[in-house]
Amino acid sequence: xxxxxxxxxxxxxxxxxxxxxxxxxxxxxxxxxxxxxxxxxxxxxxxxxxxxxxxxxxxxxxxxxxxxxxxxxxxxxxxxxxxxxxxxxxxxxxxxxxxxxxxxxxxxxxxxxxxxxxxxxxxxxxxxxxxxxxxxxxxxxxxxxxxxxxxxxxxxxxxxxxxxxxxxxxxxxxxxxxxxxxxxxxxxxxxxxxxxxxxxxxxxxxxxxxxxxxxxxxxxxxxxxxxxxxxxxxxxxxxxxxxxxxx
Amino acid sequence: xxxxxxxxxxxxxxxxxxxxxxxxxxxxxxxxxxxxxxxxxxxxxxxxxxxxxxxxxxxxxxxxxxxxxxxxxxxxxxxxxxxxxxxxxxxxxxxxxxxxxxxxxxxxxxxxxxxxxxxxxxxxxxxxxxxxxxxxxxxxxxxxxxxxxxxxxxxxxxxxxxxxxxxxxxxxxxxxxxxxxxxxxxxxxxxxxxxxxxxxxxxxxxxxxxxxxxxxxxxxxxxxxxxxxxxxxxxxxxxxxxxxxxxxxxxxxxxxxxxxxxxxxxxxxxxxxxxxxxxxxxxxxxxxxxxxxxxxxxxxxxxxxxx
Numbered sequence: 001x002x003x004x005x006x007x008x009x010x011x012x013x014x015x016x017x018x019x020x021x022x023x024x025x026x027x028x029x030x031x032x033x034x035x036x037x038x039x040x041x042x043x044x045x046x047x048x049x050x051x052x053x054x055x056x057x058x059x060x061x062x063x064x065x066x067x068x069x070x071x072x073x074x075x076x077x078x079x080x081x082x083x084x085x086x087x088x089x090x091x092x093x094x095x096x097x098x099x100x101x102x103x104x105x106x107x108x109x110x111x112x113x114x115x116x117x118x119x120x121x122x123x124x125x126x127x128x129x130x131x132x133x134x135x136x137x138x139x140x141x142x143x144x145x146x147x148x149x150x151x152x153x154x155x156x157x158x159x160x161x162x163x164x165x166x167x168x169x170x171x172x173x174x175x176x177x178x179x180x181x182x183x184x185x186x187x188x189x190x191x192x193x194x195x196x197x198x199x200x201x202x203x204x205x206x207x208x209x210x211x212x213x214x215x216x217x218x219x220x221x222x223x224x225x226x227x228x229x230x231x232x233x234x235x236x237x238x239x240x241x242x243x244x245x246x247x
Numbered sequence: 248x249x250x251x252x253x254x255x256x257x258x259x260x261x262x263x264x265x266x267x268x269x270x271x272x273x274x275x276x277x278x279x280x281x282x283x284x285x286x287x288x289x290x291x292x293x294x295x296x297x298x299x300x301x302x303x304x305x306x307x308x309x310x311x312x313x314x315x316x317x318x319x320x321x322x323x324x325x326x327x328x329x330x331x332x333x334x335x336x337x338x339x340x341x342x343x344x345x346x347x348x349x350x351x352x353x354x355x356x357x358x359x360x361x362x363x364x365x366x367x368x369x370x371x372x373x374x375x376x377x378x379x380x381x382x383x384x385x386x387x388x389x390x391x392x393x394x395x396x397x398x399x400x401x402x403x404x405x406x407x408x409x410x411x412x413x414x415x416x417x418x419x420x421x422x423x424x425x426x427x428x429x430x431x432x433x434x435x436x437x438x439x440x441x442x443x444x445x446x447x448x449x450x451x452x453x454x455x456x457x458x459x460x461x462x463x464x465x466x467x468x469x470x471x472x473x474x475x476x477x478x479x480x481x482x483x484x485x486x487x488x489x490x491x492x493x494x495x496x497x498x499x500x501x502x503x504x505x506x507x508x509x510x511x512x513x514x515x516x517x518x519x520x521x522x523x524x525x526x527x528x529x530x531x532x533x534x535x536x537x538x539x540x541x542x543x544x545x546x547x548x549x550x551x552x553x554x
Contacts, residue, residue, distance in 0.1 A: 039411045040381050139285045166408070166437050168284035168452060169540045170547055176499050180482035194411050197440055200501030219502050232412050232440070239413045 003030040005157050005188040006051065010060035013046050020046040022211035023060060028204075030156070033179060033189045035199040037231075038208030039239045044192055047208070051190075052159060053077055065156040078107070081150035081158035088146040091135030095126055098134055099149055106153035120148050140171035147178060157188040165195060176201050196232035207235055209242050248311050250275055250400045250431040251296060256305035258291050265291040267454040268305065273433055278426045281435040282442050282539070283451030289435040290330060291454075293404045296433070297327045310399055323351065326398035328389050330405045336378030340369050340388055343377050344395065351396035358397050361428065365421055366391045383414030390421065401425065403434040407441065419444045442539045450543055457546040462539065469537040469545065471495070474515065475503040478527035487525060498544060503531075505541060 006028040013021040021043045028034045038044040049055040051064055053073030062069045065079035082088070089098050099120055103113035121130055124144055134142060143163065150158050163179070164172040179201075183189050191202060199205050200219045207215040207222075215222055215238060219231055226234040251273035258266040266288045273279045281289050294300035295307055298318035307314040309321045334343045344366070348354050355362070365387050372380065377388060386406055393401060403422075407415040419441065422432055434445070442448045443462045450457040450465070458465060478484050484504055488497040496507040508518070515532040522530045 039413055040383060162409075166285040168287075168547065169439065169544050170498075171284070173498050173544075177482070177485060180480075180485070180499070184480065184482045194409065195438070196412050197501060201499065235412045236416060239411070 004028070004063075005030050005032075006034075006062065006064055006190070008051070008060070008062040011047065011050060011057050011062045012059040013043075013050060013055065014058045019211050021050070021057075024208070024211075024213040025060075026206060026213060026216055028157075028188055028190065030188055031183050031186045033183050033191065033201070033203045035202035035205035036190060036192045036208075037196075037199055037205060037235060039235075039242060041244055042208040042239075042242070043211040044208055048159060048192065052080055052082065078153070079156045081153070081155040082160075083146045083150040083158060083163065084161040088150065089134045089142060092133060094131050094133055095121065095137075095145060096130045098145070099152065102149045103152050108153060116152055120152070124148060140167045140175070143167065143171075143175055144178065147175070151182060151187065155187065157190055158182070159190045160192070162193045162195065162198075163191060164198060165193075196230065196235055199231045199235075205231060207238050209238050210244050214238050248275070249273060250277075250310055251279075251433060252306070252308045253292075253296075254306045256292070256295065256307055257303045258288075258295065258300070259303055264454050266295075266302070269454075269456055271449055271456065271459055273431060276426065276429055276431055278422060278432045278434070278444070278446045280442060280445030280448040281433070281451055282437075282439060282448050282543075283435075284437055286453075287451040288454040289451060290404055293327075293329075293402055293433075293435065297325060297402055298322055323396070324399050326393035326396070326401045328393045328401075328403045328406055330408065332385050332389060334377045334385070334389055334392060337376060339374050339376055340380070341373040343388060343392060347392040348395045353396050355395065358395055361397055362391045362394050364424060365394075382410050383417075386410055386414065386418060387421075390418075394425070399431065401430055401432045401434075403432065405435050405437065407436060407438065415441070439539045439543060448539075450539075450546060452543075452547055452550070457543070457550065465539060465542050466537050469542050471507045471537075471545070472513065473535050473537045473541055474506045474508070474513075474518075475500070475533045475535045476506045476522075476531070477503045478522055478530040484522075484527065487522075487527075496544070496548070500540070505535070 004027050008024055008026050010023040010025055011021060012023050024047065036044060050057050050069055051062060053069055053076040056070050064076050067075040069076060093101065096117060099117045100113055103116055121127055164175050179189055193199060204218050205222060206213050215234065222234045226237050228234045228237065249272045254270050256266050256269045269292065283289055295302050295314060296309055298314050298321050301315055310324055312320045314321060338346065344355050369384065369388055380388065407418055426432055445462060447459060447461050449459045481499060481504060485497055485499060488494050488506060493509050495509045498505045519530050519532045
C-alpha cells in the first residue's frame with residue numbers, strides 16, 4: 001500500500017454554532033497531486049488551516065506526514081511547505097536573500113543553506129538574477145522561485161494556493177511540469193484553486209460544499225459521475241446546491 | 248460611430264514598453280474581450296481608455312472623443328470597474344451606491360431598472376459594510392456602481408479574477424444581459440476559458456496584440472492537428488515526447504498531453520505503437536479540436552521565433 005501523507009477522519013471544525021468543516025474524510029497518497037476545490041465560504045481555508053497545524057479540529061482527526069494535527073502541530077510544520085502566489089516571497093529582498101531567509105526559517109544549517117541556494121539558483125537558471133529584488137521579477141519567475149523555496153527543506157507535502165493564476169499559458173505549463181517532476185520524485189502536492197481548468201491537471205480532485213466534501217475522484221471519474229464535460233460543470237452542479245448564504 | 252478607436256497606441260514606463268503600438272476598434276453593442284496574462288498591458292490600455300493615463304504616442308478615442316483633449320466628456324459617459332476593489336470599504340452597500348450616483352448627478356431610483364438584476368441580490372445586505380462582503384458580492388456591488396449613471400461603454404478590468412466558478416458564470420450572464428440592453432462592453436481577463444463569452448477577442452502578450460478575431464475564428468485559423476495523448480505518468484510522457492524527433496509541440500493540458508507532430512502524414516496508430524514499444528502503457532491517442540490556449544501558445548511560440 002502506498003504511504004499516506006494525509007489521513008483525515010471525520011475532520012470537523014465549529015465556530016460557535018457554525019460548522020465550517022463538517023466531518024470530512026479523505027486520504028492523500030505520497031507523490032499525489034491533489035486538487036482541493038470549493039466555492040468561497042465552503043470551508044476550504046478552515047480545512048487547510050487544520051491540515052497545516054494552525055487550527056485545532058473540534059471533532060474528528062487528521063494525520064499529516066504521520067503526525068496528528070491536534071497534538072503534533074510543530075512536527076507537522078517541519079514536514080510541510082507552503083506556497084501562496086500573493087504572500088510567499090519578500091519583494092524587497094533579492095532572490096538570494098529570499099532563499100537564505102526561508103532556509104533559515106525552516107531550520108537548515110549555514111552550510112546546507114549555502115549548498116541549497118546554489119543548487120536552486122542553478123536549477124531555476126536564475127544565476128544572472130541572483131542579486132535582483134524579487135519585486136522586480138516577472139510573475140512567472142516569482143512563482144517558480146516561490147515553489148522552489150517552499151521545497152527547500154524537502155517537505156513531504158507542499159500546499160499551494162492558486163499556484164498558476166495570471167501567467168501566460170506557456171509559463172503556466174512550465175510550472176505544471178515542475179509540479180509533475182516533484183510529484184514523480186515523491187513529494188505530495190496539495191492545490192487549492194478557483195481556476196477550474198487548473199484542477200484538471202491534478203491526479204484527484206475534491207470539491208467542498210457547505211463544509212462537506214461532496215465529490216472526490218480523478219477528473220475523469222468526476223466528469224463521468226456528474227455527466228459533465230469538464231470540472232467547471234461538475235463544480236457548478238455541486239455549488240449551485242449550496243445552502244450557505246454568501247453575503 | 249465606434250465606441251472605442253485605438254490607433255498605434257504606445258506607452259512606456261521608464262525603459263519598459265507596456266504598449267507597443269496597439270490598434271483596434273470596438274463596435275457599438277459589442278462585448279469585446281482582451282485576453283492575456285499579467286503584464287501583457289491590459290491595465291495600461293484600460294487606464295488610457297478611461298482617461299486616467301496619457302499615452303506616449305498614438306491615438307485613442309472613446310465615444311467619439313479624444314482621450315487626452317476631451318477627457319472630461321468621456322468620464323461622465325463611461326463606467327469603469329478597475330482590477331482592484333475600488334469602492335469604499337467603510338461605507339455600506341447602500342452608501343456606496345448613493346455616493347457613486349451623486350457623483351454622476353443621479354440617484355439609484357432613477358436608474359434602478361438597469362442595475363436591478365444585479366443590485367437585487369445585494370439588497371438583503373444593504374446595510375453591510377462593503378469591506379465585509381464576499382468576493383462575489385463585492386464584484387456585484389462594483390458593477391452596480393459602475394452602471395449607476397447608465398454609461399454607453401463599460402470598461403471592466405479583470406472582473407472575474409479571484410472569484411469562484413459559480414460567481415464567474417453569473418457575472419458573465421449579467422454582462423450578456425447588459426449587452427442586450429445596448430451597452431458596449433470592453434472586458435479583460437487572464438482566463439482563456441472565458442474567451443468564448445465574447446463577440447470578439449484580442450489576444451495580448453508583452454504589450455502587443457497577437458490576434459483579433461471572434462472566438463470561433465481564432466480556433467478555426469489553427470493550421471495543425473492537435474492530438475490528445477495519455478499514457479500513465481504525464482511527467483515521463485512529456486520528457487519522452489520532448490526528445491522525440493518528430494515532435495513540434497508537447498504541452499500538458501489538464502489530464503492529457505497536447506501533441507503536435509511535424510509530419511504531414513502523421514499516423515496515430517503508428518504513434519501509439521511507438522509509445523508502447525518505449526514502455527508506455529494504457530496509451531490513448533485522440534484528435535481534439537484546438538482551443539484558445541492552443542492558439543495562444545502557438546502564437547507566442549511564433550513571436551519568439553520571429554524576434
